Amino acid sequence: MISPSPETLKTARLGFDRFKHGLATGEWEAFLEMLTDDFTFFFPAGPYKGLNYGPEKLGEFLRYATEKVFPGGLVLNEERISGGDTTVIFEARSRGKMWGNPYENQVAIALEIRGDRICGYREYLAIAFTLPAEK
């Protein structure tokens, strides 16, 4: 196993902080501008379940998440950070209201880093749930 370089770690940290800000406030611009054009993301449930391509698709998904699913914001509390060569994984607890109902989960969010950009996002859930299929 190779550890992430200080630059990789710095980019991932900045990216995760901006991601947390987006989830809490619905303001996604600062996070989205860090993505590469060939960015991919993987999400476990709902209309964006599976592998998705491109920063625009992620922007669409994230706005859907904060405008429709968690309109009051979702708060992420980081618990651990792990790293590989180009991957940094944040384990965190999430808390908020999903479709108006109290929601709490744990997530592992893997950010794939290239230089000062994020080229991949993979989300894994500790507690499985099902989202409505419609957008």
Place this chain on the structure above:
Amino acid sequence: MISPSPETLKTARLGFDRFKHGLATGEWEAFLEMLTDDFTFFFPAGPYKGLNYGPEKLGEFLRYATEKVFPGGLVLNEERISGGDTTVIFEARSRGKMWGNPYENQVAIALEIRGDRICGYREYLAIAFTLPAEK
């Protein structure tokens, strides 16, 4: 972030290899003997959803998994490894038959290491699904 020591990494690697062997074959003894008495584990779905305590409970869960849920075995293909201070996270693809139907997923499995033992296991799923509630 602090990287895992060579000893931590070696223990995690051995543990994950034994875990894979167990999932594929139903033979869990070699993996279970690596667990500490105060071992805890977290699983996303089914009758063991949430936080569970003790090596005996995990043995019960793993035998349930390979005898009932995946009786033909589940194959894990490792894709990435990341590490923190005492945590090593394996991202892997899983493939097999769940309740007799083709099943494929991606998982992030975090092993918490203490010396040459495993004191914690947290599983996160890339594709949410629901397991029947009965054991």
